[in-house]
Amino acid sequence: MTQLLNGNRLAIEIKKEISKEIDKNIRNKKNRIPHLGIILLGNNSSSITYVNSKIKECKNLGIRSTLVHLTVEISELELLKEIQKMNENSLIDGFIIQLPIPKHINTDNIILAINPKKDVDGFHPENFGKMSLNMKTFLPATALGILVLLERYKIKISGKNTVVIGRSRIVGLPISILMSRKNYLGNSTVTLTHSYTKNIENYTKNADIIIISVGIPGFLTGKMIKKGSIIIDVGINKVKNKKKIILKGDVDFNSVYGKASYLTPVPGGVGPMTRIMLIKNILIAAALNNK
Ligand code: GUN
16 A cells, blocks of 8 residues: 655645744734745746745645746856855845756756855755754755655655656755754665665665656666655646646656555645745745844
């Protein structure tokens, strides 16, 4: 029996909690409404979808958002100026630059330019370093979403063998750090695998928990996993199915379903958790500004 981890349902539950928190700490106290800034470059259809859903999420919760939509041809210098404007705009509590950004711009330079106090993605090295050292900071939304999903479903990760597939700054790297940290949401034994890992099934077959984020539809198959393992699918791939575009995860759902004990569906698993964790980070940033 495989239980699906319903991120949609959980996100709705958490949104209700957040809404109460906003009423209590912001509306009732007549504090300034939290405000998220988003910088988006170009017209990548996935990025536009993600950004629109983040804006919608803010709107539903009565949080302000401002989108700065720039052309894909913008120079690095021009983009740095836009980031500076966000840094200096006292009405914006936190902001994100939707990734990926065009190849002619150095992503590291862009992330380094964000004021760490407004870095609600938690990608700035100051925040990433604090996260690694178990210090208080903004935690990257997807990784945090996975931890909260596991926690709310009462899935223990302490002492378990976790295999992470993919080492991106958005998912693989932060989740591998968070799950191995010494605290109540961590204490897992983590192996971080990637495109240079040889015989990856030697790792996945021994894993109690697998978290995959590689952008390859159906990469992880039932044959590669242990019976009863917990599978977290972070992939969102657009694939053609009988002339229709559908979303497919990095997990081969049909062969894993029935063998895993828990599995996140795509869509409706990790995705909604990511969006809600970004909102949590904006509230933290806004609370710091209201002090
Ligand atoms: N692209 C995909 N996921 C993310 C995210 O969490 N933050 C940003 N900034 N870009 C992304």
